[in-house]
Amino acid sequence: MSENSEEEPEEKPKARKKAGKTEKKKKKERGVFALYKIENDNVSRLRPTCERCGPGYFMADHGDRYTCGHCGFTRYKLDEDKK
Numbered sequence: 656m657s658e659n660s661e662e663e664p665e666e667k668p669k670a671r672k673k674a675g676k677t678e679k680k681k682k683k684e685r686g687v688f689a690l691y692k693i694e695n696d697n698v699s700r701l702r703p704t705c706e707r708c709g710p711g712y713f714m715a716d717h718g719d720r721y722t723c724g725h726c727g728f729t730r731y732k733l734d735e736d737k738k
C-alpha cells in the first residue's frame with residue numbers, strides 16, 4: 656500500500672474580513688446637475704442664475720432670497736418666485 660503522504664495545502668479560510676468594505680458613503684449628491692430639470696427635452700433650471708456672474712452661476716435658495724456664492728450678490732425673491 657502506498658499511501659500518499661502529500662498533504663494538500665489546506666486553504667486557509669480568509670478570516671481577515673475587510674473591516675471597511677469599500678462602501679460608498681451615502682452622500683447627498685450635490686452638483687449643478689441637480690439644479691437642472693429635464694422635461695420633454697427641455698432643460699429648465701431650478702435656480703435662478705446670477706445677474707452679475709451671468710448664466711452658469713446659480714444662486715442658492717435661502718428661503719426668501721437667493722444669493723450667489725460666487726460674488727455674494729443677493730436677490731430677494733419676488734412674489735412670483737415664492738409660489
Ligand SMILES: [Zn+2]
Nearest residue numbers: 705708723726
Ligand atoms: Zn454672482
